[in-house]
Amino acid sequence: DAGVTQSPTHLIKTRGQHVTLRCSPISGHKSVSWYQQVLGQGPQFIFQYYEKEERGRGNFPDRFSARQFPNYSSELNVNALLLGDSALYLCASSFKPPAEETQYFGPGTRLLVL
C-alpha cells in the first residue's frame, strides 16, 4: 500500500514567481495537512483540509493557498515567492482529522527560491 506521495521532489524558483505543490494521501485517507519546515526547525502548520473543506489555517500570509480535490489529493499554491519561502514543504494525511487519527507524512518537496 503506497504511502503519502508528493510532487515534485525538488523545485527551484526565483523571487516573485508562483509555485504549485501536489500531494496524494494514503488511499482511503480524507484529511490532508500542509507544513513548512525551514532547515533546522520543526514543521510549521499551514493548512488542514478534511472532506474538501478547510478545517484549519496557520499563521501564514495570503500568498499561501490550498485546496483539496474530490479524490482527496491536494495542492498548495504560493504566490509572489520570497527568499524566506525556501523550505521543505511536507504533506501529511490521515483518515479523519488529526485530532482523531494519527497523521503520516510524505517525503516533502524541497523548494529553493533564488
Added chain:
Amino acid sequence: GENVEQHPSTLSVQEGDSAVIKCTYSDSASNYFPWYKQELGKRPQLIIDIRSNVGEKKDQRIAVTLNKTAKHFSLHITETQPEDSAVYFCAALLSYGQNFVFGPGTRLSVLP
C-alpha cells in the same frame, strides 16, 4: 501564540544508555501529543503518541509520559542504538483549528 518548547536541543549518549527528551506546551486543552523521528533528508516518522486520558505509553524501547497538570511530556529511549541517531520532534494538537504545534527538535547522537 501557542508554542511547544523542547529540551535539550542536542543530546549525545553512549550506545546502550538511555535518552530523555522533554517538551512543555502552553495550550492546557491540548489532548494529543505525538513524537516524530526525522533522519537526515527524510520525512518525519511517527514513533509513538499519547492522548491525554493516559499518563504513560510504552512500545518496546520507547516510552512517553504525560503530566497534564504541569503541561509537559517526555520521550524515553532505553538501550539506545546507533540507528536511533536522528532529530526528534514533539508536537501538541491545539484544542482548536486542527493545528499541530511542533517543538524545535532535539538532535540525538548515539555514540558507538
